[in-house]
Amino acid sequence: MPTFQQLMACNPNAFTHAGETYKRMAQGFGKVQQVFDQGTKVLSGNVWSGVAQKVAMGQATKLQGGLTASGQETSQAGTVLTTLGHALQAAQTQLRAAVATAHGAGLIVTPTGQVINPNPVYNQVGNAMIGPVTAMMTAAIAEATAADLAAAGKIGMLAAGKLIQTFGSGSGTGSATGGGEQMAAVTSTAGPTPAAIQQGGTVDHVTSEGMTGTAGQNPDGVLAVTNSGKTADIGATAGSGTAGDLAQVPGMSVGTAPGGTSVASGGAGAVTTALGSAAAGGLLGTGAAQLGRNGAGTTLDPITGLPVGTGTTIDPTTGLPIHTGASAGTTIDPKTGLPAVPGVSIDPTTGLPIHTATSPGATIDPITGLPVGTGTTIDPNTGLPIHTGTGTSTSAGTTIDPNTGLPVASPTTTTPGTPVSPSTGLPTTTPTTGSTGSSLPPLTSPTSPVASGGAGLSSLPPISSTPISSAPITSDPTGGLSSLPPISGPPITPDPTGGLSSLPPISSPDPSTFTPSPSFPDVGSAAGSVGSSLPDLGSSSIPDVGSGLTDVMGTGGDPSAAGGDPSSLGADPTAGGGALPAGGGSLSGAGGLGADPALAGAGHAGAAAPGSNAALDGGGSVGLGGGATSDAAAPGQAGHHGTPAAAVAAPIGVIGAAGAAAWAAHRRRGRDDQPEDDEDDE
Amino acid sequence: MTGISAIPQQIQDIGRKASGLAQEVSGIVSAGASYLEMAGSGNAGFLTTPAMAALTVAQIAALKNLGGLMDEHGRDLGGAGQVYATTEQAVVKSATATDGTLTGQPTVQPVVQPAVQPTVQPTVTTTTRPV
Numbered sequence: 001m002p003t004f005q006q007l008m009a010c011n012p013n014a015f016t017h018a019g020e021t022y023k024r025m026a027q028g029f030g031k032v033q034q035v036f037d038q039g040t041k042v043l044s045g046n047v048w049s050g051v052a053q054k055v056a057m058g059q060a061t062k063l064q065g066g067l068t069a070s071g072q073e074t075s076q077a078g079t080v081l082t083t084l085g086h087a088l089q090a091a092q093t094q095l096r097a098a099v100a101t102a103h104g105a106g107l108i109v110t111p112t113g114q115v116i117n118p119n120p121v122y123n124q125v126g127n128a129m130i131g132p133v134t135a136m137m138t139a140a141i142a143e144a145t146a147a148d149l150a151a152a153g154k155i156g157m158l159a160a161g162k163l164i165q166t167f168g169s170g171s172g173t174g175s176a177t178g179g180g181e182q183m184a185a186v187t188s189t190a191g192p193t194p195a196a197i198q199q200g201g202t203v204d205h206v207t208s209e210g211m212t213g214t215a216g217q218n219p220d221g222v223l224a225v226t227n228s229g230k231t232a233d234i235g236a237t238a239g240s241g242t243a244g245d246l247a248q249v250p251g252m253s254v255g256t257a258p259g260g261t262s263v264a265s266g267g268a269g270a271v272t273t274a275l276g277s278a279a280a281g282g283l284l285g286t287g288a289a290q291l292g293r294n295g296a297g298t299t300l301d302p303i304t305g306l307p308v309g310t311g312t313t314i315d316p317t318t319g320l321p322i323h324t325g326a327s328a329g330t331t332i333d334p335k336t337g338l339p340a341v342p343g344v345s346i347d348p349t350t351g352l353p354i355h356t357a358t359s360p361g362a363t364i365d366p367i368t369g370l371p372v373g374t375g376t377t378i379d380p381n382t383g384l385p386i387h388t389g390t391g392t393s394t395s396a397g398t399t400i401d402p403n404t405g406l407p408v409a410s411p412t413t414t415t416p417g418t419p420v421s422p423s424t425g426l427p428t429t430t431p432t433t434g435s436t437g438s439s440l441p442p443l444t445s446p447t448s449p450v451a452s453g454g455a456g457l458s459s460l461p462p463i464s465s466t467p468i469s470s471a472p473i474t475s476d477p478t479g480g481l482s483s484l485p486p487i488s489g490p491p492i493t494p495d496p497t498g499g500l501s502s503l504p505p506i507s508s509p510d511p512s513t514f515t516p517s518p519s520f521p522d523v524g525s526a527a528g529s530v531g532s533s534l535p536d537l538g539s540s541s542i543p544d545v546g547s548g549l550t551d552v553m554g555t556g557g558d559p560s561a562a563g564g565d566p567s568s569l570g571a572d573p574t575a576g577g578g579a580l581p582a583g584g585g586s587l588s589g590a591g592g593l594g595a596d597p598a599l600a601g602a603g604h605a606g607a608a609a610p611g612s613n614a615a616l617d618g619g620g621s622v623g624l625g626g627g628a629t630s631d632a633a634a635p636g637q638a639g640h641h642g643t644p645a646a647a648v649a650a651p652i653g654v655i656g657a658a659g660a661a662a663w664a665a666h667r668r669r670g671r672d673d674q675p676e677d678d679e680d681d682e
Numbered sequence: 683m684t685g686i687s688a689i690p691q692q693i694q695d696i697g698r699k700a701s702g703l704a705q706e707v708s709g710i711v712s713a714g715a716s717y718l719e720m721a722g723s724g725n726a727g728f729l730t731t732p733a734m735a736a737l738t739v740a741q742i743a744a745l746k747n748l749g750g751l752m753d754e755h756g757r758d759l760g761g762a763g764q765v766y767a768t769t770e771q772a773v774v775k776s777a778t779a780t781d782g783t784l785t786g787q788p789t790v791q792p793v794v795q796p797a798v799q800p801t802v803q804p805t806v807t808t809t810t811r812p813v
Contacts, residue, residue, distance in 0.1 A: 001727075001729075002727040002728055003727060006726060006727035006728070007727075009724065010724060010725050010727070010728070011723065011724035011725055012725075014720060014721045014722070014723055014724060014725055015721055015725065015730070015734075017717060017720070017721065018717060018718050018720075018721030018734065021714045021717035021718055021721075022714070022718070024714070025710050025711070025713075025714040028706070028707075028710040029707070029710065031706075032703045032706050032707055032710075035699065035703055036699075036700065036703050036752070039696040039699050039700060040696075042692065042696055043693070043696055043759070046687070047688070047689045047692045047693065047696075048687065048688045048689065048692075048693055049685070049686060049687045049688070050685075050686040050687070050688065052762060053688075056755070056758065056759060056762065059751075059755045059758070060755060062751075063700075063748065063751055063752050063755055066744075066748040066751070067707075067748070070707075070741075070744075070745055070748060073741070074741065077734075077737065077741070081721065081730075081734065084730055088728075144728075148728045148729050148730050149729060151729075151730040151733075151734075152728075152729035152730045152733045155730060155733040155734055155737050156733060158737055158741075159733070159736065159737050159740060163741060163744045163745070163748075164740045164741060164744045166744075167744040167745070167747045167748045167751070168740060168743060168744045168747070
């Protein structure tokens, strides 16, 4: 069975030219036969009579038969080889077309014929083409294999033809040279019918006529089983250059098969040639040498007439050989009739190969040699996979430390000048975007969930046992949440009778005189950073988180639009400094700026993708809990880069776009009115 | 025992033709062998390649053997014709020696005309073994 590489590199024209040569030889033999027939006809007429004439005519008739057989069999051989050449040419063309198709789809075809997508994440077309291309290649190889088997079988039949049987050097003196280097495993089984070898002479005959050969290495174990159950060590015979062992076997019919055809060696007909010639006297050694070179173990199946290799059996269902030997890793799929590619099975439904060597759907990264999952790319620096999809194995936006193999908490660089906590490795403060010079207050509650995931976020205020006022939450007229009213009144005292205690009268402050609490930002950021606290803020703030964040990603690179300008925030994506033009990565990343770390990971992918719009927009990665950093690698590719996204993301993630707008306005107003308070907050 | 008739010249001509044909067979085989041996080049891995190589070797050997047999056949025919002619000449010479009237007058023409003289002169004995 030809391999992918052999079929790619084979020379079908050699077979075609050989076939044409055979046909020209057949034509020559035809002309010779015509002339010879004329002379024979004269001899059979009135020119000559007598016993001598009868003897001469017998010789002439034999020669006529030989010439006829020469013409017919060489013509048949020419037809077989020409057909094979054309079939191989077609198969090779198909195979090369498949390879060209694979290359056109960005795929790599290994010398073994395996199709690999070197870029499975981005080359989706290549992923889709792997199956069809592999199927094309498999079909081409199968066609070549079928043509090869058929041609070899027919040649094996020709090797047992009349020409070789009758004139196979039987009457001449032995001139063979023994080979036998690789004959250790050849075993031929004699058939019950008279052997072809016996028609052209017997082995005894060979011996009596001085069959000699040149001794070579003589591995034993090449056996031929006779009808009587006796065996002859062909290896010893051929190696020693004598036919003694064969001659000693009564009824020796080496490699016979029903119909007088003979067992083949590593190419059908080789043994036939060898032993047939040996019987006729002279080519045993040569044939045996050929047998050795061709590899042992191929015999003609008496049912199919096709050569069967070592460990190869014919599938009665498909009629094709099934390789069962250790070296053969390819079997014929009984459903498809095509050779199964190692590690690849054919899906009976689709007819396309299914990768089974690795996990279904997984492809092998040519760089790392490791299976790469969908949505996973290999970091060229670390050689480790980067989760860019919705994977949850690591935090979104988290890269793997090549030294430790553990996720690194801060994949992106911090803003220069930002102090980093030695304990957490996270920036302790993050400058805000909207208000120059102002920043969110540092974390104050180590136990807060925010503190573990986010950087530069405000902490939750300590939970106090202060009774909650029943006063309704006042809304800011601008549309966003403003603040909680101050709580007043005496603490709730439990009713000693077990009933409900009576609440003290509630005194709500006048909204017109309301003064924002300096600690309000803490409340807002904390609530927005922690998903569990979102319901407490009221349903109106929750839907705003996503939409507001969409703009945040875009505005993350645009200080003029983000945070500081309430009019730029909100539902208008164009005001977000290119959130929509930023591409899918940016948008998905923006969606992840909330409490969902997985979506935030998508945002990281968009921002980190080389050449993507997200990268051009300088979208930063956002960590858990709203902790965000800008993409320091993006600057230089586009104009909007490097703005810390956390400053924008944090408040918007808390209270949504409208709230962020209000918050920004509030911050501005508060800064103008009470600048000292802001400083105190920090 | 049937009678013997032979036209030595024609037998020899046919023999020469057979030898010539044998040389043609040898030429065909020699010319084709070089092409056939090249068929296996670059086609490793195919079962047909070694099978064809073996077939080619066997067929070429058989054809050479056939050509050899044909050449031998032609030489046999030529020898037979020569023997027929020589025998006749010897018989004629012997008869002339015993009969003076036939001295210098051979009874068997060197060139036998088969159409006019289908049989050889009866002076050729039946014990002749041309082959």
